[in-house]
Amino acid sequence: MKYLLIIAIIFSVALNSCEETVSDVELPYLEQLVIRAVIGPGQGINSIRVERTLPPLEEYIQENAIVRDAKLTISDGTNDYELSFDGEYYGNEDIFVEVGKTYYLRAEWKGKVATSQTTIPEPVEMDDIYYEIVESEYEYENFKYKEVFVYGEFTPKPGAVYQTSYNSESLQLRFDFDIYSYNNRNSAGKIRTVLLRFSYDETMGEEFIKNYLKDYEFLLYSYDEQYYSYFNSKHNGNSNSGIFGSDGLNIQWNVHGNGIGLFIGHSSTMKRYE
Numbered sequence: 001m002k003y004l005l006i007i008a009i010i011f012s013v014a015l016n017s018c019e020e021t022v023s024d025v026e027l028p029y030l031e032q033l034v035i036r037a038v039i040g041p042g043q044g045i046n047s048i049r050v051e052r053t054l055p056p057l058e059e060y061i062q063e064n065a066i067v068r069d070a071k072l073t074i075s076d077g078t079n080d081y082e083l084s085f086d087g088e089y090y091g092n093e094d095i096f097v098e099v100g101k102t103y104y105l106r107a108e109w110k111g112k113v114a115t116s117q118t119t120i121p122e123p124v125e126m127d128d129i130y131y132e133i134v135e136s137e138y139e140y141e142n143f144k145y146k147e148v149f150v151y152g153e154f155t156p157k158p159g160a161v162y163q164t165s166y167n168s169e170s171l172q173l174r175f176d177f178d179i180y181s182y183n184n185r186n187s188a189g190k191i192r193t194v195l196l197r198f199s200y201d202e203t204m205g206e207e208f209i210k211n212y213l214k215d216y217e218f219l220l221y222s223y224d225e226q227y228y229s230y231f232n233s234k235h236n237g238n239s240n241s242g243i244f245g246s247d248g249l250n251i252q253w254n255v256h257g258n259g260i261g262l263f264i265g266h267s268s269t270m271k272r273y274e
Helices: 002-018 206-213 227-233
Strands: 033-039 045-052 071-075 080-085 090-092 102-109 112-119 126-140 143-154 160-167 191-200 217-224 259-271
Touching (some): 033 102, 033 112, 126 217, 160 191, 191 206
Antiparallel strands (some): 033 045, 045 090, 071 080, 071 102, 102 112, 217 259
8 A cells, every 4th residue: 555655656746847837828820800890770880899809828808909090981882981989989970870771891900901791671560479378397386387478470571680689677688599580480471489488377367467568678689681690600619519628619700801700780679568
């Protein structure tokens, strides 16, 4: 036993003596612009963020990443607008964003050029909001509670994808985890989505449900269809299924050239349960 202990100690010392502290290592990387912007109708453009990629071993600090001296231009196909920097975002309030128009972004910085384009989709109203009560699979002390599923239906338009959200006086804005394309239509040509679900004690009566739902605002967002690829790939690399802990990143951006990121058009509508 003592012999084994001595061997273990010698082995441990040998390993420690082989360790070297490596510092000031620089890994090669491609510096690119990082652009984030969502633009909508009826307003100017005032919240385009431009940063740069940082070296892989450098901790992300926004102050170090933000780009303050880029030249940004947006064109609506007829006019070109130069954007100014306000200390945090780039923008130009003279641009009046319109539904159906395509906008072209060009960013230049230290010889790098990044470009993108997006079309502002037409807002779509929800046709109907309704609920269904279903038996729950779970029991507690011989009591089977029920669940309420709140559904929304709308008629999609080609060239756009859709996401829903809700908020109330007691809850902050919450987005659906799903996104819907034109191909998700049912036989009636509509898309049905679950807007909300909650537990329900039938002793409360259905009047409780109706009054409860009146506190909610249900929103329907229409995005340029380019958003679909980004949405479905944005969590790539967060999985633990890979051999070394995560899979490779392959996020589908719509910024091209010497940049990555998202420049996307959207519109929205709001409807309450009636």
